[in-house]
Amino acid sequence: MTHRPRTKQIHLAAHFPGVNNTTVWADPRSRSQIDFSSFEHLARTAERGLFDFFFLAEGLRLREHKGRIHDLDVVGRPESLTVLSALAAVTDRLGLAATVNATFNEPYELARRLASLDHLSGGRAAWNVVTSSDAFTGENFRRGGFLDRADRYTRAAEFVATARELWDSWTPDGPDGPDGSVGEPRPFAHHGQHFDIAGEFGVPRPPQGHPVVIQAGDSPEGREFAASAADVVFTRHGTLEAGRAFYADVKGRLAAYGREPDDLKIMPGVTFVLGDTAAEAQERAIEIRRQQVSPQNAILALEQVWGVDLSAYDPDGPLPDIDPDPDSTLVQGRVKVGDPRAVAEQWRALSRAKGLSIHQTVIETTSRQSFIGTPAAVAEQFDEFVRTDAADGFILVPHLTPGGLDEFVERVVPLLQERGAFRTEYEGATLRSHLGLPEPVRKG
């Protein structure tokens, strides 16, 4: 048996390109965002690269801009849990993560769907818990937009706790037990602020005990929720220093819940551009940014900040002098810009300093890729982030469907492996085993 000094291991996940302008649809290599073959290609690529999991975002209402459906980016997607169930047939080890809203679902049904995916995939399911409170999305649902903002995390927390009660409700005779039985259902009853339910759960305890729980969101409530209940945090990517501060903060919250630092993995979402030389990578990055921000998209990005109709402005001309409307409802179905006045001022300053047009300013400010460089440089930076506790790994967001991960898997993964920082084979069968997460303790 060989003993190499074990460096901290990197965890990798692949995000299917989303419905925003990170995804370049105008490139001739871009294929369907809907056909199963695109999902299969990306998932198989991720599995070839020995990734921990494959990640799907969620859509519940098409975005709107100025009261009309937003038409400049990718629009539409299939429903995540159904796609992942099908992907379970064409992959063997890859984790399968779905984003599903805790506001517009009920614990019994969603716990059942997630447990079903975990059984059908042999223990590879994950759930990215998100919440929503807006009446705009609610117009598609029985519930409407009924939830106070303040109740979002209390509902999400109770939702996750209730799902765990359901997953734990069968008797412990697991499939690995002496008689190979799956156990028997026992009655459950949950009486809480948000849910008051009772009965028997229809599905035996999932192979992972509980599917992996992912939390996305950087607010203090989100961090606390993650520390109490999540296995993975999907966070924003920033500088090494910002990453270390976030990492220390979130990991520091775990002890209060009786958890170890390793029990929660921190994985920022990142983009990347590779080249044979640093200069080539930079050139490609600029080209991709141009593809991501069309002149029309530049005006739209401006309107998202200003909150007013700017269609009369020339994308090749200067930025508007007028101030943003912070209370605008021009944009629906997106996260609002935090402080529009400050952003507008920042953009105007940049435009003045560098003499940039609207189009050039938006390209400069809104879509810079996280990692740009040669495969060796990117591997080095990944390793540094993880070694120095700014992250436990990364959720990669390729800009092309379905081939956007091919080059990374072919060129960067082998270098991470050479550094001893990434697995050379899957050691376990379940997503929990890839992530090095403990088996959840059964309650009840």
Added chain:
Amino acid sequence: MTTPAATGRGPLHLAAAIDQPGAYDAAPYTESARLAEHGALDFVTLGDSFARQGLDALAVLARIAPATGRVGLVPTVTTTHTEPFHVQAAVATLDWVSHGRAGWAVEVSATEAEAKLFGRRRAAPREALWREAGEVAEVARRLWDSWEDDAEIRDVATGRFIDRDKLHYVDFEGRSFSVRGPSIVPRPPQGHPVVVVDATTGGHARETAVRHADVALVRAASPAQAGAARADLHRRAAELGRDPGQLRVLAALVVDLGGGEQAARPGHGGGPLPTAEGPLYRGGPVDLADLIAGWHAADAVDGFHLTPVEPRRDLERLVNGTVSLLQHRGLFRTFYPGATLREHLGLARPANRYAALAGDPT
């Protein structure tokens, strides 16, 4: 008023249930679906209910989709405690991942036990729930039309990914829910996945079949009973302006082929026995082939949906015995000439209601 004339026997359609109590992994379901596909059956069904022990049926059939190539996949999805928007998106996605082989068996959740699993509403009478189910089917079909087929344009010159004039709000206001739309999922390959409704009982279940079903199931113990139900369904569909030729009616039988080549139990003329689970055929595969051929020759039904008593044993005997005999007699297809479930069933791909409106200057 005219009753549609019998147009003569169409091709025989066959479907089978692949429910397997106690199976919690994909393998046995995959095996059954492949067996059904080997027999060129139109589709397989997988029942579901929140009160039952078992995996989510739609998820199971999505898991099977890449492991099969032609057979239709029809899960039960209930409408009482679920969100109509999620239901239609999941069914549409099953159609995408199966390349046009999805169906949806509509069902309601009528028990107090199911209501308590959700804690949102009390149990209600089946009639009220089926009225709601009809609304869910209506909104699903509207949402499947909410994207026109050619809405995605990828027009680089104008920077537009979609032509938003080809996306439509559905603005559905039902008695218990409303949906704005459009769907998040583009129009599925079949236009509308195949809607299946058990129309055995009268009332709103049959009314839902008349309005929305592509395939109606009728649990009937005799060809006369099945034929009467079919005539009623066709007549009422025609009254609503539907083409009755686009509504397939299948007799639903539970089959017990455990008796080997033995004839059906004496005393009931080889016909099915009425039981609590529905009409039960008990006998050999050869006699079942005779029964199927006889009912079909009498133009009582368009085909059969068969639920094995013993899932694996009876499906194997059904496919290798009954179906191969029907094929040998030239009464059932030996391969799939088409690719989608609608093609197997001889059903047209529906026109898009919103596209039709857009093309109408009035």
